[in-house]
Amino acid sequence: MRILSVVGARPQFVKLAPVAAALAEAGHEHVIVHTGQHYDPELSEVFFTGLGIAPPDERLAAGSGGHGAQTGAMLTALDPVLSRHAPDWVLVYGDTNSTIAGALSAVKLHLPLAHLEAGLRSGNRRMPEEHNRVLTDHAADLLLAPTPQAVLNLEREGLADRTVLVGDVMVDACLHAREQALARTEPEPPAPGIDPSQPYLLATIHRAENTDDPERLGEILTVLAALPVPVALLAHPRLRARAAEYGLELAQGAIRPGAPQPYAQLIAAVTGSAGVVTDSGGLQKEAYLLGRPCTTVRSETEWPETLTGGWNTLIQAGDPRFAETVLRPQPVTARGEPFGDGHAAARVVKELERAAR
Ligand code: UD1
Numbered sequence: 547m548r549i550l551s552v553v554g555a556r557p558q559f560v561k562l563a564p565v566a567a568a569l570a571e572a573g574h575e576h577v578i579v580h581t582g583q584h585y586d587p588e589l590s591e592v593f594f595t596g597l598g599i600a601p602p603d604e605r606l607a608a609g610s611g612g613h614g615a616q617t618g619a620m621l622t623a624l625d626p627v628l629s630r631h632a633p634d635w636v637l638v639y640g641d642t643n644s645t646i647a648g649a650l651s652a653v654k655l656h657l658p659l660a661h662l663e664a665g666l667r668s669g670n671r672r673m674p675e676e677h678n679r680v681l682t683d684h685a686a687d688l689l690l691a692p693t694p695q696a697v698l699n700l701e702r703e704g705l706a707d708r709t710v711l712v713g714d715v716m717v718d719a720c721l722h723a724r725e726q727a728l729a730r731t732e733p734e735p736p737a738p739g740i741d742p743s744q745p746y747l748l749a750t751i752h753r754a755e756n757t758d759d760p761e762r763l764g765e766i767l768t769v770l771a772a773l774p775v776p777v778a779l780l781a782h783p784r785l786r787a788r789a790a791e792y793g794l795e796l797a798q799g800a801i802r803p804g805a806p807q808p809y810a811q812l813i814a815a816v817t818g819s820a821g822v823v824t825d826s827g828g829l830q831k832e833a834y835l836l837g838r839p840c841t842t843v844r845s846e847t848e849w850p851e852t853l854t855g856g857w858n859t860l861i862q863a864g865d866p867r868f869a870e871t872v873l874r875p876q877p878v879t880a881r882g883e884p885f886g887d888g889h890a891a892a893r894v895v896k897e898l899e900r901a902a903r
Contacts, residue, residue, distance in 0.1 A: 547574045547902055550633035552624065552651075554581030554608065554644030557828045559593035560809055561639045561662060564718035564891035566599050572895045577631050579604040581620045581644040586783060588806050596808040597719070613643060613674055620647035628655050634902050635660050638682060641675035649682040660898060662715065664689035665696030665705075666827075666848040673755070675827075679848075688901050690894055692716075693851060693884055712893040713886020716828060720813060720835050721888045727814035736815035737778035737804025745775050747872065748815050749823040750806075752782035756825050756843055760792040762863040766843060769868045771799025775820060779803045780812075823872055830858050834881060841872045855879025 549569055553562050562578070569576045580602035584590045594601060606623040608616055620643065628636060628651050636652035638645045639662045652659040661682050668676050680703075683689055689705060691697045692714035700709045733742035740746050749770060756762055767789075770777045777800050781789075789796050796803040807815060813832065816822060822833040822840040827848060833840035834852040842860050852858035856877040861868050 547634045547899065548577065548631065549574055549635045549637055549898060550577040550579060550628065550631050551637045551639070552579050552581065552644060552648030553602075553639060554583030554620070554647075555640075555642040556584055556589045556593065556806075557826075558639040558642065558644065559590065559597065559599065560719050560828065561715050563593075563597035563599050563809075564715045564722070565637070565662070565894055568891035568895045571892075572899070574895070574898075576600075577604070577633060578602045579624070579627055579648075580606065581624070581647060582606045582608040583610075583616065583620070583642060583644045585609060588808075589783070592808040596810055608644075608647075617643045617647050620644060621651055624648060624651040625655065628652060628657060633657060635688075635898050637662060637898070638686075639663060641666065641679040641682070643674070643678065645682050646678040649685045653685045658688070658902070659686045660688040660690060660901075661686040662690045662894060663692055663696075665691040665693075665698075665700040665709065667699045668846045668848045670846055688897065690897060692886065692890070695850060695884075710897050712897060713888075713890035714831070715890045715894065716831060717835060717885045717888045718891050719809070720832050723810045723813035724817065724836065726810050727817050730814065733814065733818050734811060735778075736807060736811070736818070737780065737802045739802040740776055740778045740804075742818050745820040746818075747773065747775050747777045747821050747823060748819040749777050749779045749801075750782065750826050750829055751779070751824070751843065752784055753825040753844070754784075756863060757782075757785050757788045760788075760794070763788060763792065764794055765863040767794055767796065767798065767801065769863075769872075770823065771801050773800045773869060773872060775800065775873075777801050777823070778815065778819075780806050780815075782806060821872065821876075831885060834858060835885070837881065839874065839876055841868075851884035854884075855881070857881060 608620040638648040689709040
């Protein structure tokens with residue numbers, strides 16, 4: 547079989563790694579198409595080298611822009627590439643603009659489409675990721691769901707006959723990286739000015755709803771700066787750009803800004819931390835898998851399983867309980883395996899083989 551993966555943004559490279567390894571092991575041909583949505587080396591290249599993924603076979607140059615312009619640029623560039631490779635499956639990942647572009651291109655070219663991480667729902671129709679998820683699920687021929695909750699969501703939308711539960715490939719990636727992190731003797735500082743042998747918190751903020759509103763971003767930074775523990779703030783380029791635009795200082799009080807980290811270093815940094823503050827979907831789950839309390843700066847999550855036992859707590863910027871939520875004691879409730887057992891990628895390959903036309 548020839549499988550063509552469309553990826554473009556940081557979390558998709560993480561999901562691609564175990565899938566690429568499983569496809570190679572099963573002897574399938576795998577074409578990797580990088581849309582160019584993320585182009586800075588720290589958001590793109592380091593994931594390919596760090597996770598041992600072969601360089602992309604095709605590099606498009608979609609770059610940044612408004613949703614329509616960015617998605618449109620990808621579509622224009624994807625059509626001839628997908629036609630030329632004529633794969634047995636086009637595989638799209640997660641919920642970014644690269645996902646919906648890959649999905650639309652495949653459907654219009656009558657190529658079989660599989661969606662990895664299908665069925666997630668935040669219920670928030672203002673999130674670009676929610677549009678991307680829902681539309682991709684309804685376009686796809688095969689829905690690879692990571693959790694029983696995702697399966698339920700798809701059943702509710704009448705998509706049961708195309709859905710299979712495979713588990714979450716992020717678990718495969720995370721557990722693999724944790725082994726590497728544990729094997730390392732000297733922990734590295736996750737950001738300049740952080741002593742990894744002392745307690746610290748790990749923070750990332752990159753979602754438009756938080757970064758693109760000066761008042762909200764200011765409130766988040768004020769709370770983080772006043773915490774009694776140092777905060778390693780791994781700053782996405784969007785956060786840096788918006789903070790500079792609004793005249794907000796990242797390096798204030800307890801905050802120690804640093805660069806986004808390659809995946810293995812990120813997993814080591816979560817493992818070494820006392821807790822996580824984030825608006826990322828993936829990091830909520832990584833904190834859960836690694837047993838670190840997470841505070842998510844959003845009003846909803848598409849990973850509700852992480853909320854069990856207080857391991858993850860949602861809080862809005864400006865809520866007076868923000869600091870006390872971040873500083874709550876470590877939960878004691880057992881976490882279980884709601885995201886699968888770390889062998890999801892092998893199941894993905896089996897399902898692609900089974901459902902091939
Ligand atoms: C995208 C995804 C989001 C995912 C995130 C992971 C969409 C709608 N959103 O958000 O779901 O959680 O990736 O990081 O697809 N920029 C750079 N260098 C880069 C890429 C982006 O500086 O390599 C800056 C540009 O100013 C750009 C901004 O970041 O305008 C936003 O980038 P974009 O790709 O639109 O979305 P993300 O915020 O990264």
